Amino acid sequence: MKIRLDNVVKTFDTFRAVHGVSLDIESGELVALLGPSGSGKTTILRMVAGLEFADGGHIYFGEQDATDIPVRDRGVGFVFQHYALFPQMTVAGNIAFGMKVSRVKRSAAEIDARVTELLRLVRLEGLGDRFPNQISGGQRQRVALARALAVDPKVLLLDEPFGALDANVRRDLRRWLREIHEQLGITTLFVTHDQEEALDLADRVVILDQGRIVQQGTPEDVCRNPNSAFVMKFLGDANQLAVEVSSGKALVGQAELDAVNFPDGPANVYLRPRDLDWSSDAPGIAATVMRVIDKPDGRRILARTAGGDNLELDVAPEIEARAGDEGFVRVHRAKVFPSVPG
Amino acid sequence: MSRARHAKPPRVGDSPAIRRALIASVLVVGAFLIFAPLVVILYQAFSKGFGFFAETISDPDTRHAIFLTVATALIAVPINTAFGIAAAWAITKFDFRGKRLLLVVIEIPFSISPIVAGVAYLFVYGLQGLFGPALDTAGIKILFALPGIVLASMFVTAPFVARELIPLMQAQGRDLEEAATSLGASGWRTFFSVTLPNIRWALLYGVVLCNARVMGEFGAVSVVSGNIRGQTNTLPLHIELLYHDYNTVGAFAAASILTVLAIVTIIAKVLLERQGAGRGGRPALAAPKAPPSQGHAP
Missing domain, CATH: 2.40.50.140 (Nucleic acid-binding proteins)
Incomplete structure (x- = not known):
């Protein structure tokens, strides 16, 4: 699914978080929104998800204007920074939640089969009966991803996906997420403030500062040809x-x-x-x-x-x-x- | 053992004399202030034997007072629970103008004397009041009847549930609800499968406190009920009436019933607190304790 942001604006109270951002994300692309805190990257991600509504501009999913479609009907998979796993449900219950509440009815056997398949995909076979507080941070992260993938999202959105993990787990998960992306080919947009993470993982890096895109391109582009002192300093x-x-x-x-x-x-x-x-x-x-x-x-x-x-x-x-x-x-x-x- | 204790440097206020003095003073004050009156109630209630106690309790006016108190609680508590959830939800999950004002308004009944609330209701629904004549022509009786008692009780207990839920829901944030909605859940579904399980102990705790207060409320109800024996007397009002009739044993018998209701409530509250309610943190999970983690590598 191709995503297009056309001159999107978002203001909180008096603070303008996003100034007229336009961005094209090709189908199947893995794009990083990179910027310091307060650069508006998370706000952009939440607008793409439908968790915030834009004050101006349009967001297109393919040819469809998705600007005003509520999050429930937008068909996105969202992975929250702190995972937001439902604490009273098991890992399998978490993954099945989206399928259970869906308007598309599925049989219990169908849901079970899909949960097993997703547990295998995220390499958590056998942990389906655990509760979120009984597994490690890296495992929770993968449950969150499996839960988001369970609803067959058109777009996968991740907010600081590795922010809460320690360095070694982070690097492994990064490589693993890249593999999953190559396997499934879902258009993916993720937010990070960590240049290394963005350069390591993304096909294309979009660098933001104070609610504006300052540069975008492949990791090679932005590393070799930074177009401003800000990008030069921010990347390393x-x-x-x-x-x-x-x-x-x-x-x-x-x-x-x-x-x-x-x-x-x-x-x-x-x-x-x-x-x-x-x-x-x-x-x-x-x-x-x-x-x-x-x-x-x-x-x-x-x-x-x-x-x-x-x-x-x-x-x-x-x-x-x-x-x-x-x-x-x-x-x-x-x-x-x-x-x-x- | 005691030698090891003495070897440690004492913490501030940890000297044995101070500790014993503090504990003793709390126990003595507690005994005189709280425990003695409770014992007296039970003692007086049964001072003329169980027969007289049973007779007082089975008195039609007393029975009606019990009925009225329970009926009031059955109406007021669910409504205030719904109100409390709605208010807590609105305040913690949405941003809107006047949010702080709403928080203050919800707390008003805590700071206003209940009798003021009662008088205010007189001026709103009474015959000389704002809606009084209109209600009178419509044949709707609010004051000196069950609706007035319920309204006054609800006013006094409005903050209880909201006050328990707001800090908890604030600490929990909106992530879980957003996650559920992004997965396609409807508002109701999100509330029942995601929000409610996380707030259930705090909610029950609030409901228990609310119930205790509704059953025990005197001042506001006294003003709006008109104190009509056998008709608009709730249990607390009835106790006062019996006492003024010099029916001390009867008053204490009725009081013992109210006390038993209160003690049952307290026990429920203690049980709920053990489940992690009213502590502000995330409630304990209904799951076995975590086995040792299998390492942190993914």
């Missing part, structure tokens, strides 16, 4: 340096960076720690090592430039550096964005 660690651009070049220390099509004047250059290197010889930006943090896959050097800016570098484990060393930061890659006023 980035060093920020104020620079002066003159005739298409930005000068950082003695290093010159390309800033093609930039007007002369002040700008900001953003540097990923991994795009920097440390050397005891020129050329580069003269700097002093303040501290070295060792990690399993390398070293992070915290350095201060001659100009007083702090830089963080991720370098190979072999690089020799100690607090107080003087040397040069080499820049392999950088992005220049106009400096934001204020």
Whole structure:
């Protein structure tokens, strides 16, 4: 099912949560809504579900205008952040609930068969008789997914699906959700504030800030070509340096960076720690090592430039550096964005 | 054992003297204030033997008072229960203007003296009141009859159920209802299969308290009922009447019945509290205790 949002607006009291968002989600696509808290991502998801109604604009499911269809009739599967499992029902009871209340009548045997099938799909065979408070967080998450899938939704919506889980469980569930998606091919939209999760899981990432879409594209697109300082900073660690651009070049220390099509004047250059290197010889930006943090896959050097800016570098484990060393930061890659006023 | 206790640094207020003094004072005050009167009621009720007690109870006026009290409870409690659920639902599941005001309005009967409520009803439904003449022409009798007694009792007990449910339902949030609706459940279905099971103990607790108050209400009912013996006298009013007739034993006999009703209510309340009602948390599940979790890996 293809979903289209056309200039959707939502205001809470005086606070405008979503400003004219337009978005196309292709049938069978797995899309992440990524943004910091307060960016309106959950509100958008809830409007697609029908749990909130848009103040303006339209939401289409396929060709049908679904803007005013209530959640009960919208045919979406919604997985809540804290799962919202019914505590007084067993796991099987939870999964069967949607089929039992459906207007389409199913026989008890049919429902049982479907519950067994879904329990197998989410790898929880044999746990059907447990209650939600008797299973782990990761298992609850999968019950919530099975319950949402039981009603054969046209669209699957997940609100911070892995937010409440610890790191290892999170990674496993992510890969597993991707497998389920490939197996079933349901159009899926999920909300997250975790860039890693969005990039790991989604076909397409939609980045939101203050109720607006700031960039969307494949994980590769948004990682390689962030279109703004906000996206650059939000997707990962980035060093920020104020620079002066003159005739298409930005000068950082003695290093010159390309800033093609930039007007002369002040700008900001953003540097990923991994795009920097440390050397005891020129050329580069003269700097002093303040501290070295060792990690399993390398070293992070915290350095201060001659100009007083702090830089963080991720370098190979072999690089020799100690607090107080003087040397040069080499820049392999950088992005220049106009400096934001204020 | 006691040596180990002494070795621990005492917590604030944990010295034996203070502890004993506090416990003793609570017990003494409790005995004089609460326990002694209850004993006296039962003692006085049977002071002229069981025969006299039975005779007083089987007096037609007393029987009618009992009947009226039970009838009032049977009408007022279900209506207030429905009102309480509706109010709690509206306040906790919806956002609307005047929500805070509604919360305050629901609490008003707690802070207003019941007698004020009774007098207010006189001015609304009485012959000189707002709707009095209209009701009189229509031949509907509200005051000095069962409807007035029920209305006054309902006013006094309106907040009980809502007050129990609101904190619980607020803590539970809307996720479960939203989940049920997104799965295709109707409003009624959502209420009966999802909401009600989660609030049932708190609800019963509220109903028990509401019932106790309806049966015991004196002030408001006294004003609107007119105190007509054998007709509009509820049990509490009847007790007062017997007492003024210098029929002390009769008064205590009737009082003992009201006391027994109250004690039954208290026992029900204690049993409900054991089930986790009135504690604000999620109610205990009607399920066996969780076996040790099978690890947290998915």
